[in-house]
Amino acid sequence: MSAHDRVLIGHGTENDFVVLPDPDGTAWPDQRLDAAVVRRLCERRAGLGGDGVLRVVRSEHVPDAPVVLGEALGSCEWFMDHRNADGSHAEMCGNGIRLFLHVLVTEGLLDRAACAAGVLVGTRGGPRRVGAAPDGGYWVDMGAARPFGHGEASLDGATFAGRAVSLGNPHLACLTDVDVDTLDLTTAPAVDPGLFPDGVNVEFVNVLEPGSHVRLRVSERGVGETRSCGTGACAAAWTALEAGGAATGTVTVDVPGGRLTVRVDERTTVLRGPAVVVAEGSLTREWLGG
Incomplete structure (x- = not known):
């Protein structure tokens, strides 16, 4: 199996990804991993x-890492080069970064015990600290939620x-009394392009227990509806706490793909949840040349 065609499949609460191990930046440089290849990889019938x-x-092999990480570049050995299913670059993904650390551990690139206190990982949303939890899952310090207005x-x-x-990427968290399970998300919601010039992830959120438990569905920019969204869970938890007059708290977030936990304090937001590698294999020459 060549390193240049090796792939993994994994997910975090069923938010699933094609994972390309490329420690030295030689297997999938930018000129190979272009938007068209990303779209082909993510296609569920032909890819x-x-x-x-x-x-x-x-990080040293990512051309834009110095720009997005700044002074933190030297502290981030690893970089989560994340692409949306439409081929566009993504700033941050809470489910993805848990899977990213899980792959580093399962590939023998990091020791799980050494990750308990967290390691810094570079993303296009800036550095994020992610760590291994005692229950076998992972936690991510997502940084402080930054509100920037109201929309529809x-x-x-x-x-x-x-x-x-x-949360490093834009969200519109909509608290609603409409049962989110009844919504048709096969078409992306329309939003104000003036408020969201680069697009936005839209969460529809039912508050099950004020300040402690919500359920959501999400339409992600460049993807459509997904089974889970880690940054979306954080945005929803923060919004639910704010609506209840609280600045801090721990919120259980149910998504179609499972359950996440979000802790909001005065300084930051911490997301906890599972990560799973489902399969590994290699791309065929037939497909690569297709």
């Missing part, structure tokens, strides 16, 4: 299928008021 692609690579999402003739929140 491997996934909500995105994660390239596991050292239009879906199937209805309008949903939402809170614009950044």
